[in-house]
Amino acid sequence: MFTVFLQFLFSGLTTGAVYALVGLGFNIIYNATSIINLAQGEFVVVGGLLMWLFSESFKLPFLVSAVLTILVSGLLALLMERLTIKPLPKTDLLLMIMITVAVSILLRGLLMFKFGKNPYVYPPFTEGEPFIIAGAVIQQQTLWVIGITFSCIILIYLFFNRTLIGKAMRACAVNPTAAMLVGIDVEKMIMLSFVLSAMVGAIGGIAVTPISLMEYDKGPMLAVKGFCAAIMGGLGRGRGSVAGGFIIGILESMTAGYIHSGLKDAVALLILLAILFFKPAGIFGSKTALQMRRF
Amino acid sequence: MKVFKILLAVFIVLGLSMSVANSAGKEPYKIGAIFSVTGPASFLGEPEKNTVIMLQEQINKAGGINGHPIEVIIEDSKSDETQSVLASKKLLESDKVLAIIGPSTTGESMALVPIMNTAKTPLVSCAAGAPITQPVNERHWIFKTPQYDFSVVEAIYAYMKSKGIAKVGIMTVSTGFGDSGKKALQELAPKYGITIAADERYGPKDSDMSTQLTKIKAAGAQAVINWSIGPTQVVVTKNWHALKMGMPLFQSHGWGSKKNIELAGKAAEGVIAPLGRLVVWDKLADKHPQKALLKKYSADYEAKYKSEPGTFGGHAYDSLMMVVEAIKKVGPDKAKIRNYIETKINKWPGTGGIFNMSSKDHCGLDKDALEMVVVKNGDWEILK
Amino acid sequence: MGRGNFTTLLVFITAISLFPFIGSGSYVLTVGIFSGINALVAIGLCILMGYAGQVSLGQAGFYGIGAYVSAVISVKFGLPVIVCMAAGMAVAAGAAVVLAIPALRLKGHYLAVATLGFGEIIHVILNEWGLGGPSGFGDIPNFSLFGITVESASSFFYLVWGVVAVTAVFSFNLINSRNGRALRAIHDSETASNAMGVDVSVLKIKVFILSAVYAAFAGSLYAHYVTFISPASFSLFHSVLLLMMVIVGGITNIWGAIVGAVVITVLPELLKKFEEFDILVYGLILTLSLMFFRKGLVPLIIDKLQQRKGSGRA
Structure with missing residues (x-):
């Protein structure tokens, strides 16, 4: 019985890790702008598909492909921010969010145009037999995904708490006017947050494609799950969204295992709703912080 | 408001272009x-x-x-x-x-x-x-x-019966495609003396199906039948291979594309599916009435x-x-x-x-x- | 209902009464019907968002409840369609109460996710327990009232847009009533309106119910027109699309919801010429129109008209 439980857990960790990375990406932009970039899922797809393009189609070495993929994704986000977010007044949050929806449709169109509708895959980072722990199987690539997720969270934590730019970015979200008054270039910070979150998304895409395959229209599902992860953990809390991602992944897997697989999405969401009912700012979010925010 | 005019023009052109007839x-x-x-x-x-x-x-x-x-x-x-x-x-x-x-x-x-x-x-x-x-x-x-769909299911069940498989676990994608397969699988099982030990579901964009497969294994099934199209059938195949299930994997007729073998790699080895003759035309006898057309x-x-x-x-x-x-x-x-x-x-x-x-x-x-x-x-x- | 709105309403009613004579053929009319159905949901969402300041990403859930409850009852028990539709709206209203009470504690993104979660749960329920499962079911009776079956596209067009017109008038009166002013107060400042003695909670729940009933009404119209439904039509993506309609049209105006619904429904039909590129062009047009018509189409048109009036006098 324990083996079965462990296997459910591993499965939950695999799916949860992706949600966590998407949730993390949401947080970076939220921390700088108070908006949710609903095109975040598309950047995961961009990551996976570009990685395929560089490593399988152009036959570039693994690391070169990965770096190129991350850079191009960042560039794409830079373009998106400069063209669609920058010209807007930063007060109309709902409008900005809807624009990210429109951009996500546009990005999906571009991806379909370039890559078609077929799924893509490339070999895992390390070839070899999966590990067996107490009878349960865990694929090597899953460990890579989990490892990369935790590396990202540590790096981002250090960035936001130890560097001046990171701290400046956080200030922008809480009070853009005050941030501007103390000499922070708010616009530049917002731009940076888009680039950074797209890079995190792309890293996620690079890591999960060998497990789950990647196709042009996977983005919306990832965005929805990542959004839920970020909310469950509490917006503005990077670690919260990572915890939220894993919790949702494991909840889905356990529901599928012990209740019914047809209900896994519903049960996970029901628990999220219940949590919001008791903790309206998410598990790790603070209610006072929430009240200070505009959105 | 130049942009407004340009967009208006775009809309008008679009409208007009709809009425262009060809001769x-x-x-x-x-x-x-x-x-x-x-x-x-x-x-x-x-x-x-x-x-x-x-x-x-x-x-x-x-x-x-x-x-x-x-x-x-x-x-x-x-x-x-x-x-x-x-x-x-x-x-x-x-x-x-x-x-x-x-x-x-x-x-x-x-x-x-x-x-x-x-x-x-x-x-x-x-x-x-x-x-x-x-x-x-x-x-x-x-x-x-x-x-x-029930012809496809009959083909699978008849084959299973001939191999002595009586207890299966089924997993279907939660779309119309998977659902009609599920209904046929459930309906025809008694006719072929087959019991469905586990009936599992997953979404069309899910990234890991190990949980469903583990449940099927724990339920004591002798074979897995998966019913989906698109990337999920490849993910199922990869998970089935990684978990070393020790039982055969059957796919629906949706499996019939070389692309799937390519994507699943060596994990696809041994996967069985009932397919139309289009994908195996080169293996048909020359006098088969479909062969020339398929070729x-x-x-x-x-x-x-x-x-x-x-x-x-x-x-x-x-x-x-x-x-x-x-x-x-x-x-x-x-x-x-x-x-x-x-x-x-x-x-x-x-x-x-x-x-x-x-x-x-x-x-x-x-x-x-x-x-x-x-x-x-x-x-x-x-x-x- | 103000004088400006009254004139607009007259123009609007004339336009819809004449439309079937101009845009003949059931293809054009069916596009019109789906626009009307979407407009109905959008009006509810517009009141919820533009006037009560509540975001909802779960409207497709209510839309689906209306469609499913009405369709299932009419198929299984053969009750008159109008009774089934009322049942659909009643169930949606009940669901709205269940959602609204916890949602009262939430705002912004948290509210968005809560409503999104609600919509997705409804979607899963329809998939698992809805009649026909993910495949859906057909042979739903056409709409009929007093023994007259509304089958043809032109008569259904009048039915749907008649409903939209009545709903719009009702909504305008609501907005200009005491409750409506209280609603706008909530939008501007919840704390202040609380202090002024407005019972914010009850009012918010009422608006939630109202928008759910509109959506359920639209859903049942859809079911009895297409006569086939499946859960796929009531997914999150439809909720997002509805949100898009309200924003594109102009969130602070009910006419905006109607115009937005028509534009977003008609646009993909116009883009068919682009074949597979339509998703690209569609995305591009959406992005550009959001960027350049920030307040929405209808407020923009109003501004334009007022500018012209102003310059004419000068």
């Missing part, structure tokens, strides 16, 4: 086609659309139907019922088509049943669900070319699109060719076309099998249209 020598015969070219079911719509474009070119190059070129007007239903309703209205009214082929999915086809019956225009669907053509007396104008279709398609047509492109081939043959024989008359398809499509070799339409059966295929195929050394192999 030809002898008046073309118009046939409508509704496929899920985009959206979640685009795995079906893409090869279907390609096939129809290719056939239209070939037919017109060969002089069309009795000197009339054919014009197939393809509408993208975006895998959405509302859109396919709109598309059918457009085809029927603006384009005045003689018949419609498609849509690609069961739901979309079902949404068109009342419309086609009212419009008294034949529909040859490319979706598999049994309710599309049953009950036949309420589906006077509706035909379909893919084999019934030509596969070769032409691969030359033009650099990919395989797969089972689903074949459905569009069968649907279009049936309608074309009917028009050739009886002329541009909707009622006569319908009657021709119902009564004269007999021992008619298509890509999906040898069709025998009748007033009792508007599909005309049974499980004999399928071969049990196993993946071996990265290629298909017919199981005897």
